[in-house]
Amino acid sequence: MELARIERTMDRRRRSCGFDRNDLRRGMDRWQWFIGLLLLTAGIAVASVAAVHVSRAVYDSGVRAERREAAVLHATEATVVKVDETRSNRGVKVSWIAPDGSRRTGAYETWRGASVGDHVRVWAGPEGVREDPPRPHARTIGDTASYAVGTVAATAAVFCGAYQLVRRRFDRIRYRRWDAAWADLDRHRIGP
Structure with a gap:
């Protein structure tokens, strides 16, 4: 029983994201879906590369500080x-x-x-x-993890903002077309 409910939920989410062969989807909907998927892929790639570079720099700096403080204090x-x-x-x-x-x-x-x-x-x-002892390695690990999470969050915010701009633009075009279709329907005479 529980598995069937999970499958229905996953199927509904799949369809809401545009992963279906619905003939009622407009070309504009498919373009928005494609651009969203492209931004998601680019965001994941950029976030992972940026997080690795930032993490490496923060970790190396922390280890240098650990060694320097252990040597002089x-x-x-x-x-x-x-x-x-x-x-x-x-x-x-x-x-x-x-x-x-x-x-x-x-x-x-x-x-x-x-x-x-x-x-x-x-x-x-x-x-x-x-009064503080030399920098512990746990602090270096914590700083590295927090900078990596911050980098991923900042990158995600940029790409989510870009998608919101794309979505807003597509919605405006959709609404204009919708209004034009209603106006066109108004011009048709129905009846004798």
């Missing part, structure tokens, strides 16, 4: 020496001993609570200090 225990409160976050100044034995200081912004004298784990490098 090192974890260290630091002591909070000063805290500046602002509305949204805190400016924290910390002091730590570098791997070469020299004492270093640096500052970073945080939303976490910190008091003078607290010991915090920070990541130090040539660009300063921060």
